[in-house]
Amino acid sequence: MSKKPRPQLFTRNKNVKPIDILHFGPGAFFRAFCCVYFQKMKIIKPASINIMAVSLVTPDTVKKLSRQGGAFTAVEKSPDGLAIEILDVIQEAVFAPSEHEKILKTLSSNYLKFVTLTITEKGYYYLTNSGKLNLDHPDIIHDLKNIDRPISAIGYIVSGLKLRKEKGLFPFTCLSCDNLPNNGSILKDTIIQFSGELDKELSNWISDFGKFPSSMIDRIVPKVLQSDIDAISGIFDYSDQSPVFHEPYSLWVIEDDFVDRQSFPLEEVGIKLVPNVEKFEIMKLRCLNGTHSALAYLGYLSGYKTIFDTVSEPVFQKYLFRTWKMEIIPSIDPPSGFDLIKYTDELFKRYSNSAIVHSTHQIAMDGSQKLPQRILGTVQENLQDNRSVALLCEAIAAWIRFTGGADESGREIDVLDPLASEFVECHRKSKDVMDLVDRYLSLNQVFSDFLKRNAVFKSHLENAILRQRERGTLESLKKVLKLE
Numbered sequence: 001m002s003k004k005p006r007p008q009l010f011t012r013n014k015n016v017k018p019i020d021i022l023h024f025g026p027g028a029f030f031r032a033f034c035c036v037y038f039q040k041m042k043i044i045k046p047a048s049i050n051i052m053a054v055s056l057v058t059p060d061t062v063k064k065l066s067r068q069g070g071a072f073t074a075v076e077k078s079p080d081g082l083a084i085e086i087l088d089v090i091q092e093a094v095f096a097p098s099e100h101e102k103i104l105k106t107l108s109s110n111y112l113k114f115v116t117l118t119i120t121e122k123g124y125y126y127l128t129n130s131g132k133l134n135l136d137h138p139d140i141i142h143d144l145k146n147i148d149r150p151i152s153a154i155g156y157i158v159s160g161l162k163l164r165k166e167k168g169l170f171p172f173t174c175l176s177c178d179n180l181p182n183n184g185s186i187l188k189d190t191i192i193q194f195s196g197e198l199d200k201e202l203s204n205w206i207s208d209f210g211k212f213p214s215s216m217i218d219r220i221v222p223k224v225l226q227s228d229i230d231a232i233s234g235i236f237d238y239s240d241q242s243p244v245f246h247e248p249y250s251l252w253v254i255e256d257d258f259v260d261r262q263s264f265p266l267e268e269v270g271i272k273l274v275p276n277v278e279k280f281e282i283m284k285l286r287c288l289n290g291t292h293s294a295l296a297y298l299g300y301l302s303g304y305k306t307i308f309d310t311v312s313e314p315v316f317q318k319y320l321f322r323t324w325k326m327e328i329i330p331s332i333d334p335p336s337g338f339d340l341i342k343y344t345d346e347l348f349k350r351y352s353n354s355a356i357v358h359s360t361h362q363i364a365m366d367g368s369q370k371l372p373q374r375i376l377g378t379v380q381e382n383l384q385d386n387r388s389v390a391l392l393c394e395a396i397a398a399w400i401r402f403t404g405g406a407d408e409s410g411r412e413i414d415v416l417d418p419l420a421s422e423f424v425e426c427h428r429k430s431k432d433v434m435d436l437v438d439r440y441l442s443l444n445q446v447f448s449d450f451l452k453r454n455a456v457f458k459s460h461l462e463n464a465i466l467r468q469r470e471r472g473t474l475e476s477l478k479k480v481l482k483l484e
């Protein structure tokens with residue numbers, strides 16, 4: 001343990017300072033990743049890191065953080081032990097439905113420099129197939145009608161920018177920290193489309209003066225369980241109801257494109273600023289998130305609860321290394337200075353961290369939002385360039401089976417996904433495996449026109465589903481990997 005905690009932070013009376021960063025989505029990832037960097041910045045520039053953390057969906061984290069004056073413990077876990085740090089950069093945590101006026105006031109304040117977001121893929125309301133904002137989504141319909149009382153992050157940002165324009169202020173920088181390729185451009189496009197529906201002049205102003213740098217974020221942060229909180233309570237000499245747990249590794253790469261960059265010592269705290277982040281994002285999304293999702297579906301169906309358990313099985317180790325070598329690495333043009341073999345060897349070490357309990361079920365959620373950028377883009381390029389796709393198709397087949405809602409012993413799976421009811425329909429109505437694959441391929445949100453029409457892709461999926469059903473997932477993989 002590297003640090004002795006200082007319990008007075010949890011009860012301190014804060015001198016309220018103007019908010020300079022407003023964050024949407026104060027879940028574990030934000031707190032175990034962004035806040036660790038912000039804490040380091042605060043040491044360099046004590047006056048300038050005061051965060052308002054806004055939860056749009058649930059009040060739980062806000063309640064817990066508020067009771068602790070915004071402070072919480074970040075616990076780094078490695079097989080060698082724990083390292084503990086208390087982070088106190090959150091000045092105020094608010095639950096949006098009960099504090100919308102306060103949020104809009106902060107968004108339109110002269111002091112605010114940054115709006116950061118970890119709202120997960122579905123929080124952007126964009127259609128993966130077309131890149132367009134989903135104007136039919138009930139939240140977007142609501143916000144377009146009630147821009148002074150929004151419910152989505154997109155609605156809040158546009159409402160805040162509108163107020164700033166009226167006051168004659170500059171926009172703030174909007175920094176997306178979600179696992180999407182070109183997350184800054186996606187955010188910008190959705191904001192421009194949304195504001196264009198309201199007022200063309202506003203959307204032109206945002207387009208001219210707004211800044212939406214893309215970023216690549218990387219740290220494994222599992223969901224916090226009550227059992228984790230209980231397990232560590234014995235080692236603190238204070239009570240923390242809202243700790244977060246993370247691995248030692250961390251990398252944050254941001255495009256150097258800000259409204260006001262001087263305010264924050266970004267590079268001094270280890271953030272990499274680059275002219276274009278795309279190569280970093282593609283490398284990370286395909287090598288890390290792609291195999292995370294593959295291991296999540298294949299591992300879950302084979303009875304493994306965590307990534308560590310899954311990669312401890314030699315068949316999955318073979319699957320992982322062969323998938324990287326044959327199907328993922330050949331599709332990537334890495335950022336300069338990155339060796340993809342070393343990079344994936346390091347990923348394997350990170351997955352093998354026995355102290356990190358990262359559940360396959362957690363990673364499996366929201367697959368309809370994740371697969372396009374994690375796996376399907378790689379498969380499409382491989383098909384176009386005549387490379388192998390068999391191993392990644394095993395993972396897509398496992399996703400189709402997983403989202404059917406029952407595991408190999410017939411136990412129910414809790415499928416968490418915006419398309420969950422569509423998946424149930426696909427399985428319920430399908431006559432046979434060919435029909436099932438056709439029904440999945442017709443999900444416009446997930447599959448590109450190229451993949452829908454590709455016969456090789458379709459037959460790989462059908463064969464993989466049939467084989468996995470007949471032999472079980474693990475035995476099926478052995479066959480594909482020629483291990484039997």
Ligand code: CS2
Pocket residue numbers: 179217218219220221288289292293362363364370
């Ligand atoms: C994971 C990611 O939950 C998931 O879908 O793949 O959260 C992953 O742990 C991070 O992107 C690692 O940087």
